Amino acid sequence: xxxxxxxxxxxxxxxxxxxxxxxxxxxxxxxxxxxxxxxxxxxxxxxxxxxxxxxxxxxxxxxxxxxxxxxxxxxxxxxxxxxxxxxxxxxxxxxxxxxxxxxxxxxxxxxxxxxxxxxxxxxxxxxxxxxxxxxxxxxxxxxxxxxxxxxxxxxxxxxxxxxxxxxxxxxxxxxxxxxxxxxxxxxxxxxxxxxxxxxxxxxxxxxxxxxxxxxxxxxxxxxxxxxxxxxxxxxxxxxxxxxxxxxxxxxxxxxxxxxxxxxxxxxxxxxxxxxxxxxxxxxxxxxxxxxxxxxxxxxxxxxxxxxxxxxxxxxxx
Amino acid sequence: xxxxxxxxxxxxxxxxxxxxxxxxxxxxxxxxxxxxxxxxxxxxxxxxxxxxxxxxxxxxxxxxxxxxxxxxxxxxxxxxxxxxxxxxxxxxxxxxxxxxxxxxxxxxxxxxxxxxxxxxxxxxxxxxxxxxxxxxxxxxxxxxxxxxxxxxxxxxxxxxxxxxxxxxxxxxxxxxxxxxxxxxxxxxxxxxxxxxxxxxxxxxxxxxxxxxxxxxxxxxxxxxxxxxxxxxxxxxxxxxxxxxxxxxxxxxxxxxxxxxxxxxxxxxxxxxxxxxxxxxxxxxxxxxxxxxxxxxxxxxxxxxxxxxxxxxxxxxxxxxxxxxxxxxxxxxxxxxxxxxxxxxxxxxxxxxxxxxxxxxxxxxxxxxxxxxxxxxxxxxxxxxxxxxxxxxxxxxxxxxxxxxxxxxxxxxxxxxxxxxxxxxxxxxxxxxxxxxxxxxxxxxxxxxxxxxxxxxxxxxxxxxxxxxxxxxxxx
Numbered sequence: 001x002x003x004x005x006x007x008x009x010x011x012x013x014x015x016x017x018x019x020x021x022x023x024x025x026x027x028x029x030x031x032x033x034x035x036x037x038x039x040x041x042x043x044x045x046x047x048x049x050x051x052x053x054x055x056x057x058x059x060x061x062x063x064x065x066x067x068x069x070x071x072x073x074x075x076x077x078x079x080x081x082x083x084x085x086x087x088x089x090x091x092x093x094x095x096x097x098x099x100x101x102x103x104x105x106x107x108x109x110x111x112x113x114x115x116x117x118x119x120x121x122x123x124x125x126x127x128x129x130x131x132x133x134x135x136x137x138x139x140x141x142x143x144x145x146x147x148x149x150x151x152x153x154x155x156x157x158x159x160x161x162x163x164x165x166x167x168x169x170x171x172x173x174x175x176x177x178x179x180x181x182x183x184x185x186x187x188x189x190x191x192x193x194x195x196x197x198x199x200x201x202x203x204x205x206x207x208x209x210x211x212x213x214x215x216x217x218x219x220x221x222x223x224x225x226x227x228x229x230x231x232x233x234x235x236x237x238x239x240x241x242x243x244x245x246x247x248x249x250x251x252x253x254x255x256x257x258x259x260x261x262x263x264x265x266x267x268x269x270x271x272x273x274x275x276x277x278x279x280x281x282x283x284x285x286x287x288x289x290x291x292x293x294x295x296x297x298x299x300x301x302x303x304x305x306x307x308x309x310x311x312x313x314x315x316x317x
Numbered sequence: 318x319x320x321x322x323x324x325x326x327x328x329x330x331x332x333x334x335x336x337x338x339x340x341x342x343x344x345x346x347x348x349x350x351x352x353x354x355x356x357x358x359x360x361x362x363x364x365x366x367x368x369x370x371x372x373x374x375x376x377x378x379x380x381x382x383x384x385x386x387x388x389x390x391x392x393x394x395x396x397x398x399x400x401x402x403x404x405x406x407x408x409x410x411x412x413x414x415x416x417x418x419x420x421x422x423x424x425x426x427x428x429x430x431x432x433x434x435x436x437x438x439x440x441x442x443x444x445x446x447x448x449x450x451x452x453x454x455x456x457x458x459x460x461x462x463x464x465x466x467x468x469x470x471x472x473x474x475x476x477x478x479x480x481x482x483x484x485x486x487x488x489x490x491x492x493x494x495x496x497x498x499x500x501x502x503x504x505x506x507x508x509x510x511x512x513x514x515x516x517x518x519x520x521x522x523x524x525x526x527x528x529x530x531x532x533x534x535x536x537x538x539x540x541x542x543x544x545x546x547x548x549x550x551x552x553x554x555x556x557x558x559x560x561x562x563x564x565x566x567x568x569x570x571x572x573x574x575x576x577x578x579x580x581x582x583x584x585x586x587x588x589x590x591x592x593x594x595x596x597x598x599x600x601x602x603x604x605x606x607x608x609x610x611x612x613x614x615x616x617x618x619x620x621x622x623x624x625x626x627x628x629x630x631x632x633x634x635x636x637x638x639x640x641x642x643x644x645x646x647x648x649x650x651x652x653x654x655x656x657x658x659x660x661x662x663x664x665x666x667x668x669x670x671x672x673x674x675x676x677x678x679x680x681x682x683x684x685x686x687x688x689x690x691x692x693x694x695x696x697x698x699x700x701x702x703x704x705x706x707x708x709x710x711x712x713x714x715x716x717x718x719x720x721x722x723x724x725x726x727x728x729x730x731x732x733x734x735x736x737x738x739x740x741x742x743x744x745x746x747x748x749x750x751x752x753x754x755x756x757x758x759x760x761x762x763x764x765x766x767x768x769x770x771x772x773x774x775x776x777x778x779x780x781x782x783x784x785x786x787x788x789x790x791x792x
Contacts, residue, residue, distance in 0.1 A: 001581055001582050001583075002563055002565060002569050002579060002580065002581055002582075003569070003580045003581055003582055004566065004568070004569050004580070005563075006582045094545075097545055097550075098544075098545045100554040100558065101554050101557045101558040101563075101564050105369075108369075109368055109369070112367075112368055112369075113368055116367065116368070157582060161582075255582075259582070259583050311582045312582075314569070314580025314581070314582075
């Protein structure tokens with residue numbers, strides 16, 4: 001496979017996942033805005049959302065007031081925001097358009113239809129579209145594209161590059177969401193047990209579409225340690241760091257087997273997975289959740305850099 | 318007005334009451350189709366084109382950069398007998414054009430024999446000194462020849478121009494058929510329509526058959542595209558997909574030693590045949606335009622030493638120049654010893670004094686074209702032009718006569734076309750795609766372009782033209 005083709009597929013996977021993450025953030029922000037205003041209230045909530053999206057500064061530079069309408073615009077429609085849903089979908093389609101030959105008709109069709117609908121929505125009077133419409137639409141179309149990929153793509157190297165991108169992006173997003181919630185919202189001592197911290201953690205779970213799943217898995221009791229365990233170490237949860245990294249590992253192994261040679265990327269991912277698999281949630285808190293997450297984000301970024309170097313830039317083997 | 322027109326132009330369905338046989342199956346089809354069904358189908362066709370992404374890109378003009386070429390659902394039909402003649406004529410022409418190219422880059426016998434003026438060839442902008450003395454595999458320079466034809470009567474076809482470089486549009490021929498079969502399967506049960514979908518495997522076979530001398534394995538074929546900003550990018554991806562070959566950009570290829578390689582996730586892979594959809598000037602910055610970012614440095618030297626094949630060969634454009642066009646019948650006689658089966662449109666070359674005098678005094682009735690122009694730009698359609706346009710063109714011709722040729726305004730045939738009020742005759746042309754490699758092949762069909770504006774003779778998509786599915790009926 002052409003290195004350039006692999007590169008486009010890898011980024012297609014990353015932007016597809018990023019679009020979904022932004023939609024989830026938007027959803028949880030909208031939900032929180034409906035809740036009673038405790039300690040700084042909704043304003044604070046939206047800021048946390050922007051921070052998780054890595055866009056607080058860009059937002060402040062462009063918009064005066066963090067009203068829901070402005071935030072919707074920024075996170076959904078604004079092409080100047082590289083993580084907005086419109087930007088991500090646009091990049092998904094641009095990457096797909098360049099490598100059409102590497103995609104099945106069904107996948108292209110799903111991506112292209114999604115893009116056409118997005119164009120349509122950008123032309124629609126905003127008062128006609130609710131926040132729920134925006135987030136539901138994004139989740140649905142991302143699921144459609146993902147479904148088309150799973151149902152129709154050949155399980156060849158292109159498929160694995162797409163999924164490596166998907167997995168790396170997903171781990172990165174989970175780590176960042178957790179990290180933002182960690183230092184913005186980790187309850188100060190006086191709030192512990194007051195219900196407020198509980199509600200903040202639930203917000204975090206919701207932002208990963210994980211609230212119900214968590215309740216089923218841990219029998220209802222919400223504690224920071226259990227949440228950290230769930231999001232970092234639990235193999236049952238599809239967005240946990242361990243699950244995402246095992247996914248990346250599987251697909252990198254497929255590539256190494258298919259090509260008959262391993263690379264530094266396989267070595268790196270094995271190290272990351274080995275550490276996570278051995279880890280106890282107490283170890284994470286001993287190291288410091290924040291410090292642990294920063295280290296993970298850096299390791300994951302180094303893995304991404306390595307994948308680009310050994311596969312996507314087309315250096316002579 | 319309408320009546321006058323329909324008697325003046327040959328209508329392929331028959332116009333005045335009698336239906337010509339190839340169209341007999343379509344008369345009741347369109348009559349029985351209720352308007353709402355028709356609108357629904359038209360809408361469906363457009364949605365399909367957009368969803369599949371069959372668009373051509375127009376950047377820098379504002380509006381949606383991805384445009385659809387309007388698709389008309391009323392097919393254009395040829396009988397088996399009509400097609401047999403066209404096929405023989407097209408193959409004859411494609412083979413003479415290739416013989417001409419092989420000759421002018423070799424000993425230039427046709428020039429020595431005084432049949433074509435030397436200046437016209439050797440001082441032509443499209444003439445490529447870099448390939449002088451080089452004989453490409455099987456002596457073929459132009460592997461895909463698009464021949465633009467128009468019709469003026471039941472048995473009267475003219476060649477409007479030849480395209481020996483990289484003629485585009487074949488994806489429309491194939492997709493128009495797919496969409497018609499999907500929307501109107503009953504038509505394909507009732508009519509015996511020769512299939513065109515063998516084109517891509519024929520193309521691949523043709524390209525593989527011209528593998529370079531040094532290739533010792535199954536040749537690896539790739540398509541070289543300028544990239545996704547190119548207006549024909551969809552077609553490039555489509556052909557790559559149908560043939561199962563990589564679609565590469567210049568940045569994916571590099572030269573090392575005697576060969577060309579592509580950068581892959583498994584390291585470099587040798588490339589043997591490049592079907593390039595890139596103009597000569599851009600393919601190798603070391604040989605042609607040094608500022609080209611689209612090409613591959615060193616490609617030409619590998620080509621000349623037999624390490625890779627380039628299709629079409631650099632320099633093939635000299636055969637499809639409008640000034641050379643006039644001499645194609647002469648080429649057929651010279652190289653093949655045959656009489657041309659398809660006629661040229663009578664052409665005045667403004668570079669010749671007598672011709673120029675005639676053209677300048679008959680501008681309102683002629684079509685004047687730039688010798689190197691394409692896409693329907695830079696041309697004057699005398700009968701449709703007003704006095705100021707004609708005078709403007711007169712000045713241009715007087716300034717640089719040899720840059721222009723003129724032809725009579727042909728009474729282009731019409732084909733029924735869906736319009737607001739039902740169907741109406743609209744002018745059409747035809748571009749079949751002839752493949753030249755080990756064999757000369759032609760699938761039964763081509764791209765019919767239709768001028769959707771009433772009375773217009775310009776069918777180019779850049780000027781408001783549309784496309785139709787083109788049927789050849791089996792015997």
